[in-house]
Amino acid sequence: MKKTLQYFLLAFGALLLMPKLHAQISKAPKDSVIQLYGVVMTSDSLKAIPSTSVIVDGKGRGTITNYDGIFSIAVLKGDRITFSSIGYKDKTYEIPSNLTDNQYSLIVLLVSDTNYLPAAILKPRPTREQFERDFVNTVIPDDQYEIARQNTDESKRRALLAALPADGREAVNYQLRQQANRYYYQGQLPPQNIFNPLAWADFIKAWKRGDFKSKKSSSSDSGSY
Known part of the structure; x- marks a missing residue:
């Protein structure tokens, strides 16, 4: 009986406070x-x-x-x-x-933002013979020619390939290739390179290039110091 009376008083008080709360909400500023x-x-x-x-x-x-x-x-x-x-x-x-x-x-x-660049006038050679003459007689500095020759040298490119770390794209591609290889041979044994003629061909080419000799000599040189 006491609990019922308490609930009734709470509900009656809430009904009395509702008009005041509504007035306060109406006077409050709207959301910005x-x-x-x-x-x-x-x-x-x-x-x-x-x-x-x-x-x-x-x-x-x-x-x-x-x-x-x-x-x-x-x-x-x-x-x-x-x-x-x-x-x-x-x-x-x-x-x-x-x-x-x-x-x-x-x-x-x-509005379009137009940028006016200075005029560029292209003038070709008067004749093909004059173009060929100027092209052949163009003097290239020896230092730039030497840099270009070194950059295209096969031994230097192989050395850079072995020394430089792989970037993000190369690392991701290598990981994807490894994953595809595992999925391809899933449930069976992968082939052994000892029976692969292409692997033997690569090994013979590396032997003729002297890759193993250069590694052996470099290790011996480092040990001598």
């Missing part, structure tokens, strides 16, 4: 979050500009437009929004602070 959406187009031809950056200044937030130039982002009242795209001038809009709705739409027209 605004859903900003719109489309970004060119000012001259009204074509959609995809991948346009939509940045909220000073907030470190933003988005980009889709293929049709449409965007949507949550912002606050009073925020400054900058639209930027390569080849167009930036444009900045400020969200009004006195908005009564929680949505705001924009049609952004970007």
Whole structure:
């Protein structure tokens, strides 16, 4: 009986407080979050500009437009929004602070940003014979020729291939090849290279190049020091 009386008093008190709570909520300021959406187009031809950056200044937030130039982002009242795209001038809009709705739409027209480069005039040789004469008589400095010769030397390329570490792309490709090889021979024994004629051909070529001799001599030289 006492519990029933307590529940009744609580419900009666809540009914009395509801009008006051409703009045307080109605007087409270509305949420300042605004859903900003719109489309970004060119000012001259009204074509959609995809991948346009939509940045909220000073907030470190933003988005980009889709293929049709449409965007949507949550912002606050009073925020400054900058639209930027390569080849167009930036444009900045400020969200009004006195908005009564929680949505705001924009049609952004970007103006082309034209950069004028200095004129380049291409003048060919008057005749083919003069071009061949100038091409043959072109003097290449000895140092650049020597650098080019060393870069194309087979021994140097093999040394660089053995010394330089693999980059990310090469490492991923090697890992994928190893994984594909395991899947290919899953459930069976992989072939042995001792019975592979291609492996024997590579071994003979390496022997003729002197790869094993160079390694042996380098190890002996390092031991002599």
